[in-house]
Amino acid sequence: MKKGMFSLESVKLQYRELFFDRDERSRGRLCMLTSGIVNSIAVNLSGGAFYSAFLLEYGINLTNIGIITFIPYIASLFTILSPSVLSKFKKRRFVLFFSRLAYYAISIMGVTVMPMIVSGQTAKIVCFAVLMFVANVINFLFSPGYSVWHWNFLPDRVRAGFFTQSQFLTSLVVNTLVVGVSFAADALSGTEHEMTIIIALRVVAFVFAVADCVVLALPKEYAYPMNSVRTKVIDVIRAPMGNKMFLGAIGLYCGYAMFTNLSGSVINAFLLSEVNVTYSMIYGVNALYTIFFIFFSAFWQKQIRLKGWIPSFSMSIFMLSATYFLYMFITADNSIWLFWVVRLIQHFIGVGLSVTASNLHLMYMPEKDRDNFVSFYQLAANFANFVAMMLGTALVAVMEGSALRVFGMSFNSVQLLLGLQGVGFIVVAVLGGRFHRAELKIGGKENA
Numbered sequence: 027m028k029k030g031m032f033s034l035e036s037v038k039l040q041y042r043e044l045f046f047d048r049d050e051r052s053r054g055r056l057c058m059l060t061s062g063i064v065n066s067i068a069v070n071l072s073g074g075a076f077y078s079a080f081l082l083e084y085g086i087n088l089t090n091i092g093i094i095t096f097i098p099y100i101a102s103l104f105t106i107l108s109p110s111v112l113s114k115f116k117k118r119r120f121v122l123f124f125s126r127l128a129y130y131a132i133s134i135m136g137v138t139v140m141p142m143i144v145s146g147q148t149a150k151i152v153c154f155a156v157l158m159f160v161a162n163v164i165n166f167l168f169s170p171g172y173s174v175w176h177w178n179f180l181p182d183r184v185r186a187g188f189f190t191q192s193q194f195l196t197s198l199v200v201n202t203l204v205v206g207v208s209f210a211a212d213a214l215s216g217t218e219h220e221m222t223i224i225i226a227l228r229v230v231a232f233v234f235a236v237a238d239c240v241v242l243a244l245p246k247e248y249a250y251p252m253n254s255v256r257t258k259v260i261d262v263i264r265a266p267m268g269n270k271m272f273l274g275a276i277g278l279y280c281g282y283a284m285f286t287n288l289s290g291s292v293i294n295a296f297l298l299s300e301v302n303v304t305y306s307m308i309y310g311v312n313a314l315y316t317i318f319f320i321f322f323s324a325f326w327q328k329q330i331r332l333k334g335w336i337p338s339f340s341m342s343i344f345m346l347s348a349t350y351f352l353y354m355f356i357t358a359d360n361s362i363w364l365f366w367v368v369r370l371i372q373h374f375i376g377v378g379l380s381v382t383a384s385n386l387h388l389m390y391m392p393e394k395d396r397d398n399f400v401s402f403y404q405l406a407a408n409f410a411n412f413v414a415m416m417l418g419t420a421l422v423a424v425m426e427g428s429a430l431r432v433f434g435m436s437f438n439s440v441q442l443l444l445g446l447q448g449v450g451f452i453v454v455a456v457l458g459g460r461f462h463r464a465e466l467k468i469g470g471k472e473n474a
Contacts, residue, residue, distance in 0.1 A: 054179035054245035059192045065238045066200045071207070071231035072134050075308045078294040079211075080224050084141050084150060088295050089426060092419030094154045095291035099412030101162035105405040106262045108170045109397040116249075118171045123243045125168035130235035132161035138228045166404070173400045178248050180388075189384045190327065194319045201313035208305035215305065262405065265398040271468070272390035274461050276403055278336075279386040280410035281457065282343060282379075285450030287414040289443040292422050296440040301361045311369040318373040326378035335389065336465060339382035340458030343451050346375045350448035354441045418443050 045056040070076075081091050115121055136157045144153050180188060211223055266272055289296075297303040329338045353368045387403040425439035437445070 050246045051179045051181075054176065055184070055188055057241050057245045058176055058179060058188075059195060061238050061241045062192050062196045063199050064234045064241065066196050067203060068130070068134070068231040068234040068238060070200055070204045070309075071227045071234070075208075075294045075298060075305055076211070076224055076227055078298060079220075079305075080228070081154075082295060082299060083221050083224065085147060086151065086154075088292055088299070089419060089423040090151055091295050092291035092415065092422055094151070094158060096412055096415030096419060097155050097158045098162040098165075099408050099415060101159050102166050102405065102408030102412065104163045105166045105170065105401050105408065106259055108167050108401045108404075109262055110259050111167055112171050112174075112397055117247060118175065119243055119247050122168055122171050122175075123239050125164050126242065127236065127239045129161050129165040129169075130232060130239070132157055132164070134228055134232045134235060136161070138225055166408070170397065170400045170404055172242060173404075174396045175247060176245070177391075177396060179245065185385065185388065189381050190323055193380055193384075194316065194323065197319060198316045201309065201316060204309045205306065205313040208309035211305040261395075261398050262401045265395050266402045269390060269392065269399075271465070272392075272399065274464065275386045275389050276406050278339070278454065278458055278461060279383060279403075280406050281450070281454035282339075282383050282386075283407050284410040284414040285447045285454065287411045288418045288447050288450065289440060290411075291415040291419050292440055292443070297361075297365075300358065300438075300440075301356060301365075302358045303361055303365055307365060311366060311373075314370065315373045315376065318370075319377050322374055322377045326381065329378060330382065334462065334465075335382050335385055336458055336462040338378055339386070340455045340462065342375050342379040342382065343458065344455035346372065346379060347448040347451035347455070349375070350444050350451065353444045354437060354448075356441070356444075 045052060045059060078091060081094065086094070112118060137154065140153050140157060141150050144150050207227065211220070211227075266276075294308070297308065298305075326338065326342075329341070333341070349368050349371050352364070356364050356368070387400075387407075391399050391403075421443060422439040425442075429436040429438045430442060431437075
């Protein structure tokens with residue numbers, strides 16, 4: 027086997043160390059992996075294109091879909107209360123279990139049942155928004171507890187391998203399942219049975235969601251570092267302020283998250299309703315990510331080893347910007363080939379970008395006071411997502427039914443958002459380069 031390529035024996039050794047080493051931390055990582063898979067199945071079956079189609083079937087327009095979609099990010103402001111709430115619990119296993127279960131029950135089953143018993147378009151939109159807000163308030167109050175708990179299972183020596191292999195296995199399992207489901211959805215699309223299968227998928231998603239709650243409750247729970255003084259809400263903001271490198275890494279992640287989600291509230295509805303992209307096209311191209319991972323993960327791991335986390339992140343996000351400029355030109359006439367070209371190039375880049383972005387918030391997180399640092403990270407990231415989706419939805423609302431002509435070509439609101447994403451990614455790449463120079467000056471963790 028050539029150097030740089032995978033060998034079966036090396037893969038076995040890595041998986042044994044990561045997931046089957048018969049110690050508590052290895053079992054914890056196995057639970058995290060399993061949770062990632064079942065959670066992703068639940069999210070894909072109840073969200074994404076299926077969620078957009080669910081809302082479209084109830085007559086919700088593109089602007090209102092955008093509003094409903096960014097409601098959870100308003101709820102994310104409650105993350106600031108999370109350390110204060112969690113500090114009251116010396117053991118958190120059961121409170122985290124029941125809070126996560128309540129979140130899934132409301133956001134999946136509550137949203138599914140509500141339109142059947144509420145009449146009137148305005149009333150349905152308001153109820154969608156209220157249900158998503160309540161569910162996500164619960165989630166953002168308690169979900170940071172899982173990050174603090176699971177930090178114990180991810181020492182530096184296994185972190186890159188865990189992120190890489192967990193993303194590969196999750197992609198393999200989830201995309202294989204969802205692609206098959208998407209063909210069934212396409213077969214019933216436009217028929218009287220389309221809503222039936224969408225509702226059935228949401229029920230199945232809830233079953234997987236319950237499994238996610240159970241799996242996350244299984245690992246060993248270690249003692250949490252408790253502050254000698256009473257935790258204050260302001261500590262979520264104050265504690266990270268003295269750690270400039272942590273703030274810089276979070277700033278990069280927020281830039282990445284914001285521009286990634288600028289079209290996130292409307293892109294699937296746009297592809298389904300205006301570009302004539304089908305369920306199977308969306309999920310079929312997603313499934314090919316696994317193949318790209320197999321062939322290119324060694325390349326990206328080598329880049330991380332040679333160049334470091336931040337330079338690899340900056341390089342990949344700069345490359346990604348070009349694909350969004352190309353994505354601007356997608357129409358119903360060219361979607362058959364352009365959608366595939368863009369998404370496949372993004373898969374190659376995404377193998378490196380997803381791993382490096384996942385590590386940004388961990389690079390300079392201190393051993394102590396993790397509750398506040400994790401909550402700050404989630405608060406900042408979700409605020410960035412909220413701003414992105416709000417701006418994206420606002421542009422769609424302002425331009426609804428109109429287009430901007432540039433050099434004789436017409437661009438609608440979603441296409442303009444894709445172009446703005448390309449510009450934003452270039453800005454983040456430049457800032458990443460500046461951050462790396464700051465790392466080198468202080469002898470930072472460019473290769474951590």
